[in-house]
Amino acid sequence: GESVGLHLPTLSVQEGDNSIINCAYSNSASDYFIWYKQESGKGPQFIIDIRSNMDKRQGQRVTVLLNKTVKHLSLQIAATQPGDSAVYFCAENQGGSEKLVFGKGTKLTVNP
């Protein structure tokens, strides 16, 4: 069945450190992946996405890595700031479907 999950439910880092949030997926037919950030009391906010024909994509302070061999997705945040504290979800999409399947989320806490 479909399953998108995360290895760790919480992650605590020091301000200025780099953060790595991981995600495993099981649907090998998924070809589009997105990372969302959800701050307390708000809706998910798009961070970065990647299609399955790529293995790396960079944005501003964020990088997404995709390893299709082991069905693994990661989000790297450089120089983590207190404003990065939130719950991070990975989501997957299978071509032809409008549905995003979300993982359970990792709560990132940035300590000053």
Added chain:
Amino acid sequence: EPEVTQTPSHQVTQMGQEVILRCVPISNHLYFYWYRQILGQKVEFLVSFYNNEISEKSEIFDDQFSVERPDGSNFTLKIRSTKLEDSAMYFCASSDLAVTNTGELFFGEGSRLTVL
């Protein structure tokens, strides 16, 4: 910056009552969605809507649920007879392109539904 707006922010209702959650998507968007998030759990897809009809729905979206775009701006989710397990945060989202075409979903801040 354009945003998706949802009302009410919180609604408390009795089991068996009808509830309508309202959303105003971003004005030039063509694809509309409802997701829900039970407290502490992951975000779950309910339904997608395009060209005035449902394009896809999940097994959660049973006959008790319906969606409507009554005019050019609103997008509503109706739950006909609420159950305790319908208690959740309901998120509306919209995009200008289909998800499968790398359309970025913009989510509203959610409507919290509490069924007593």
